[in-house]
Amino acid sequence: MSERDAxxxxxxxxxxxxxxxxxxxxxxxxxxxxxxxISRASLxxxxxxxxxxxxxGSIRAHARTMREVEAALAGAGDVFxxxxxxxAVFQRELIAPFVGSPDATELxxxxxxxxxxxxxxxxxxxxALLAQxxxxxxxxxxxxxGSLQARPADVAGVIVAAIDGIKHAEGxxxxxxxxxxxxxxxxxxxxx
Amino acid sequence: MSERDAxxxxxxxxxxxxxxxxxxxxxxxxxxxxxxxISRASLxxxxxxxxxxxxxGSIRAHARTMREVEAALAGAGDVFxxxxxxxAVFQRELIAPFVGSPDATELxxxxxxxxxxxxxxxxxxxxALLAQxxxxxxxxxxxxxGSLQARPADVAGVIVAAIDGIKHAEGxxxxxxxxxxxxxxxxxxxxx
DNA sequence: AGACAGATGGACTAATTATGTCTAATTGTC
DNA sequence: GACAATTAGACATAATTAGTCCATCTGTCT
Numbered sequence: 001m002s003e004r005d006a007x008x009x010x011x012x013x014x015x016x017x018x019x020x021x022x023x024x025x026x027x028x029x030x031x032x033x034x035x036x037x038i039s040r041a042s043l044x045x046x047x048x049x050x051x052x053x054x055x056x057g058s059i060r061a062h063a064r065t066m067r068e069v070e071a072a073l074a075g076a077g078d079v080f081x082x083x084x085x086x087x088a089v090f091q092r093e094l095i096a097p098f099v100g101s102p103d104a105t106e107l108x109x110x111x112x113x114x115x116x117x118x119x120x121x122x123x124x125x126x127x128a129l130l131a132q133x134x135x136x137x138x139x140x141x142x143x144x145x146g147s148l149q150a151r152p153a154d155v156a157g158v159i160v161a162a163i164d165g166i167k168h169a170e171g172x173x174x175x176x177x178x179x180x181x182x183x184x185x186x187x188x189x190x191x192x
Numbered sequence: 193m194s195e196r197d198a199x200x201x202x203x204x205x206x207x208x209x210x211x212x213x214x215x216x217x218x219x220x221x222x223x224x225x226x227x228x229x230i231s232r233a234s235l236x237x238x239x240x241x242x243x244x245x246x247x248x249g250s251i252r253a254h255a256r257t258m259r260e261v262e263a264a265l266a267g268a269g270d271v272f273x274x275x276x277x278x279x280a281v282f283q284r285e286l287i288a289p290f291v292g293s294p295d296a297t298e299l300x301x302x303x304x305x306x307x308x309x310x311x312x313x314x315x316x317x318x319x320a321l322l323a324q325x326x327x328x329x330x331x332x333x334x335x336x337x338g339s340l341q342a343r344p345a346d347v348a349g350v351i352v353a354a355i356d357g358i359k360h361a362e363g364x365x366x367x368x369x370x371x372x373x374x375x376x377x378x379x380x381x382x383x384x
Numbered sequence: 385a386g387a388c389a390g391a392t393g394g395a396c397t398a399a400t401t402a403t404g405t406c407t408a409a410t411t412g413t414c
Numbered sequence: 415g416a417c418a419a420t421t422a423g424a425c426a427t428a429a430t431t432a433g434t435c436c437a438t439c440t441g442t443c444t
Binding site: 217230231232233234237 | 390391392393394401
């Protein structure tokens with residue numbers, strides 16, 4: 001990793017909690033510089049604008065989360081528990097921060113405006129990873145999608161859609177995990 | 193309670209978390225109005241300025257906390273555990289919110305500038321309440337301050353000073369409770 | 385119905401704050 | 415000393431905010 005990237009990463013690591021805490025608008029460049037322990041002028045040496053910094057932060061957050069998702073899917077347990085863990089990671093890192101307070105909502109809007117492509121790419125990637133996990137499990141004979149008349153990608157799409165739906169219904173409350181577990185039991189029962 | 197007071201209380205209950213979360217400066221009147229579910233114009237029907245609203249909020253927070261402190265001191269257990277609970281309440285409600293983030297520090301500064309008298313009065317009240325509890329316990333023969341050559345008010349003053357000292361040393365971390373408990377054991381051993 | 389009081393959205397000004405740029409000075413490194 | 419990175423600070427401009435005002439609306443009381 002170059003010196004420049006290390007510096008940028010350090011800034012983004014400091015900036016992300018500030019954005020999550022205050023939203024995009026209320027997180028000033030001065031706040032972020034203070035959190036990173038550098039001057040405001042230095043911030044502009046690494047990023048040309050607040051929007052560019054935010055976008056880089058979104059990219060970093062998504063990349064880090066997707067690495068964790070991959071690790072979860074490569075971990076131990078049957079395909080259902082691995083998917084459950086992966087989905088929980090995705091929700092905790094990339095959905096929960098945008099639910100609850102007015103600032104969180106504002107942050108979500110900012111992300112839609114400035115980094116929609118990043119979010120959509122990560123979502124597509126998640127579907128692809130889940131589909132691959134399901135496909136592998138089917139090849140290994142551990143699950144059967146025949147009775148559903150669905151391809152792995154279709155099932156993966158439904159899982160991700162369910163995350164959105166449950167989030168929309170339950171917000172960030174504790175019922176999210178509950179509902180998600182119910183959904184996973186449903187899935188397990190259907191295709192085991 | 194008058195209609196006017198009920199409205200004001202409702203606003204303050206909504207405003208306090210906003211101040212705690214964002215500090216004084218970053219908590220806008222629009223944020224507070226939104227949190228209270230009223231219009232910004234209505235906010236100015238109850239409070240003439242942001243500073244007046246903040247001061248009223250500080251008064252309310254201190255009053256509520258002192259009621260809890262009194263309840264703790266009137267509760268069950270020996271004088272040490274009651275004092276320990278009372279001190280914990282005071283710390284959780286009136287000290288912890290001002291420690292940690294930069295916003296919390298800014299909030300503390302605002303409170304010093306706009307409601308220093310409220311804070312000092314509450315602190316004096318806490319000392320008086322602790323002194324009364326110690327005095328009652330001594331009258332009942334449960335503790336003895338003779339070996340310390342100190343009056344109840346002196347001991348109460350040291351306890352409150354210890355809160356400040358430990359807070360200053362440990363911030364808002366989990367070590368605060370630990371250190372406070374150690375201090376209480378020390379007190380218990382000395383005057384039981 | 386009509387009078388009345390409180391609430392609201394919107395417009396408005398003045399003051400404050402934020403963004404982004406620039407420069408001169410400072411620091412640490414080769 | 416040369417060099418690159420960092421910094422504080424000043425700066426212009428854009429965006430927010432506090433506080434005020436008003437026309438309008440809503441619910442209540444008579």
